[in-house]
Amino acid sequence: MFEYAEPLHALIEELRRIPGIGAKTAQRMAFYFLGLPTEDVDRLAQAIREAKRKIFYCGRCNNITHVDPCLICSDPHRSDEALCVVEEPFNISSIERTGAFGGRYHVLLGALSPLKGRGPDELRLGKLVKRIEEGAFKEIIIATNPTVEGEATALLLHRALKDFGIRMTRLAMGLPVGSDLDFADQVTIKKALEGRTDLRE
Numbered sequence: 001m002f003e004y005a006e007p008l009h010a011l012i013e014e015l016r017r018i019p020g021i022g023a024k025t026a027q028r029m030a031f032y033f034l035g036l037p038t039e040d041v042d043r044l045a046q047a048i049r050e051a052k053r054k055i056f057y058c059g060r061c062n063n064i065t066h067v068d069p070c071l072i073c074s075d076p077h078r079s080d081e082a083l084c085v086v087e088e089p090f091n092i093s094s095i096e097r098t099g100a101f102g103g104r105y106h107v108l109l110g111a112l113s114p115l116k117g118r119g120p121d122e123l124r125l126g127k128l129v130k131r132i133e134e135g136a137f138k139e140i141i142i143a144t145n146p147t148v149e150g151e152a153t154a155l156l157l158h159r160a161l162k163d164f165g166i167r168m169t170r171l172a173m174g175l176p177v178g179s180d181l182d183f184a185d186q187v188t189i190k191k192a193l194e195g196r197t198d199l200r201e
Contacts, residue, residue: 008034057089060131062107064089072105079103084141085128085157087111087150091143103141106131111149112156123153125160132164139167146173146191 003009008030015026033041057063058070065071072078072092082103086092092105108123132140142157144150154170161168174192175184184192 057107057109061105062089062109062127063092063105077102080136081138082141083132083135083137083139084143086143087145087153091145095143101141103139104137108144108153111144111147111153113149120156123156125157128157129160132161132166137166139169142168142170 004012011030011033012023012026015021015029016023018026021029033044036044054066055064056066056068058065058068058073060069060073063070063072067074079102082101083106084095084101084103085106085108086095087108087110089107089109092107095101095105106128108128110118110122112118112120112123140157140161142154144153144157158168172195174188174195175181181189
């Protein structure tokens with residue numbers, strides 16, 4: 001059976017550990033890196049080391065940052081009336097790209113997942129509760145993912161925060177723009193029906 005040289009094999013195995021990277025993609029990436037000039041590989045390795053050394057979680061919202069508080073938390077032009085709760089730091093960039101939200105964020109750093117050993121304690125809800133107690137938020141937007149874990153997390157958040165008397169909303173879910181009903185699963189269609197809106201001229 002054919003095997004790559006040990007250093008190449010080790011590189012492929014490390015790349016396979018990246019979420020979403022399978023054996024074939026890891027192999028292509030490894031060969032791509034081997035084809036780069038040494039100085040490009042050194043720059044890449046240095047960028048990874050620097051990011052690992054300098055990036056940490058914001059003490060206020062748990063976003064990834066190189067300054068504390070992060071740039072979003074310290075932006076005086078953002079609204080303090082709306083708080084958007086997301087699962088992971090990279091979820092913030094998805095929302096920010098829309099240009100439709102100008103409030104604050106709070107990152108849970110995960111979702112409820114009993115199979116992965118992640119319960120309510122791992123979400124550190126105390127930090128979120130404290131922010132709400134000390135803030136002047138008028139709306140909490142629960143923007144967890146439309147998955148079983150995301151739904152369970154949204155329910156947990158609702159139960160934990162309902163006594164504050166603050167308006168709580170959930171991101172609408174359903175059919176994406178440009179999609180076809182024939183290709184949508186039953187859960188997606190059900191969510192679209194439940195979240196239907198009135199037609200307006």
